[in-house]
Amino acid sequence: MATRNKSILMLPGDGIGREVMGEVRRIAGWLEKGRGVAFDISEGLVGGASIDEHNTPLTDETMAEAMEVDAVLLGAVGGPKWDDLDFALKPERGLLRLRKEMDLFANLRPAIVFDALAEASTLKTELVSGLDIMIIRELTGGVYFGEPRGIETLPDGSRRGVNTQVYTTPEIQRVARVAFDLARQREGRVCSVEKANVMESGVLWRQEVQKVYDEEYADLELTHMYADNCAMQLVRNPKQFDVIVTDNLFGDMLSDEAAMLTGSLGMLPSASLGATDATGRRRALYEPVHGSAPDIAGSGLANPLACLMSFSMMLRYSFDLADDAELIERAVTNVLDGGLRTADIMQEGKAKVSTGVMGDALLRELDKLAA
Ligand code: IPM
Ligand code: MG
Numbered sequence: 001m002a003t004r005n006k007s008i009l010m011l012p013g014d015g016i017g018r019e020v021m022g023e024v025r026r027i028a029g030w031l032e033k034g035r036g037v038a039f040d041i042s043e044g045l046v047g048g049a050s051i052d053e054h055n056t057p058l059t060d061e062t063m064a065e066a067m068e069v070d071a072v073l074l075g076a077v078g079g080p081k082w083d084d085l086d087f088a089l090k091p092e093r094g095l096l097r098l099r100k101e102m103d104l105f106a107n108l109r110p111a112i113v114f115d116a117l118a119e120a121s122t123l124k125t126e127l128v129s130g131l132d133i134m135i136i137r138e139l140t141g142g143v144y145f146g147e148p149r150g151i152e153t154l155p156d157g158s159r160r161g162v163n164t165q166v167y168t169t170p171e172i173q174r175v176a177r178v179a180f181d182l183a184r185q186r187e188g189r190v191c192s193v194e195k196a197n198v199m200e201s202g203v204l205w206r207q208e209v210q211k212v213y214d215e216e217y218a219d220l221e222l223t224h225m226y227a228d229n230c231a232m233q234l235v236r237n238p239k240q241f242d243v244i245v246t247d248n249l250f251g252d253m254l255s256d257e258a259a260m261l262t263g264s265l266g267m268l269p270s271a272s273l274g275a276t277d278a279t280g281r282r283r284a285l286y287e288p289v290h291g292s293a294p295d296i297a298g299s300g301l302a303n304p305l306a307c308l309m310s311f312s313m314m315l316r317y318s319f320d321l322a323d324d325a326e327l328i329e330r331a332v333t334n335v336l337d338g339g340l341r342t343a344d345i346m347q348e349g350k351a352k353v354s355t356g357v358m359g360d361a362l363l364r365e366l367d368k369l370a371a
Pocket of ligand 1: 078092095252289
């Protein structure tokens with residue numbers, strides 16, 4: 001049976017999204033030539049780029065295409081140009097619609113410290129060297145999507161803003177299972193994070209995660225932690241964690257914090273996964289954790305590594321190409337060991353390079369590794 005090409009929808013989005021995606025395209029091209037992998041790559045608009053062209057942060061056509069392809073790779077969305085738009089029209093809505101309609105409930109955000117970058121962290125080197133933690137963020141529920149929501153004007157003329165933090169048992173259980181399954185391939189330790197001391201949704205979260213653990217994963221290790229304490233522990237002693245599982249909003253914040261442990265937001269990839277269907281297929285979207293960084297967009301300063309490592313997560317989780325994923329990760333390691341740095345991870349005595357020169361170096365390194 002001939003194997004079908006792997007279909008990828010690339011949505012570069014706004015700001016540095018376009019630059020970093022350009023470097024990933026070159027690496028994908030290298031894999032096609034050098035490793036005989038066949039991709040069908042299409043490209044579309046999301047965020048501000050789509051607003052400018054179509055007056056909406058995501059068209060129905062692009063949404064439909066995202067549902068059809070094997071995997072989506074997204075750059076970044078947003079920028080000051082679109083900040084004053086109505087909430088429903090903002091660039092971020094395009095990304096949130098993709099997550100919600102593709103039902104990508106499990107967001108994997110690994111924070112790995114490369115040896116070459118341990119000193120680039122704002123924390124002491126010994127605290128972060130060798131760090132390898134995985135944050136699993138629930139991505140389609142909680143306060144991001146809860147109803148009621150909105151801003152209303154009260155009879156006395158004052159205004160009231162409302163959002164709702166809400167979770168159901170299936171929503172909690174399915175993301176807990178993803179965390180436990182991943183922990184099983186790692187050190188087997190899961191820390192579940194909420195605010196059960198002040199929120200009912202947190203109490204339910206804790207109970208349901210515990211139940212899934214007791215019934216299905218009791219051979220692993222489970223601990224519970226309040227989110228504020230977790231934020232503190234992440235900078236005090238991050239290596240105590242293996243897998244962290246938490247809700248949408250806490251996960252948003254804790255993953256930015258964890259990213260900085262690695263030296264830069266420019267280093268953190270992510271995978272957003274849906275449930276596996278009867279045919280074994282699983283919807284997936286991959287994106288760097290960093291934003292569109294409008295202040296440096298177009299100046300060649302962007303770090304393409306988070307987007308590239310998001311692509312390598314795609315190879316691993318969507319295409320079962322662990323060897324090719326490892327090859328890319330090895331190329332990244334070697335290029336960093338060789339002393340090349342984009343501005344965000346620049347250190348004394350290293351060579352500061354542009355987005356494109358970093359891409360050139362990666363291609364050369366891949367050639368070397370494959371020779
Ligand atoms: C992220 C981002 C998004 C989020 C924004 C862009 C909507 O911060 O992916 O972490 O809050 O989820
Ligand atoms: Mg965020």
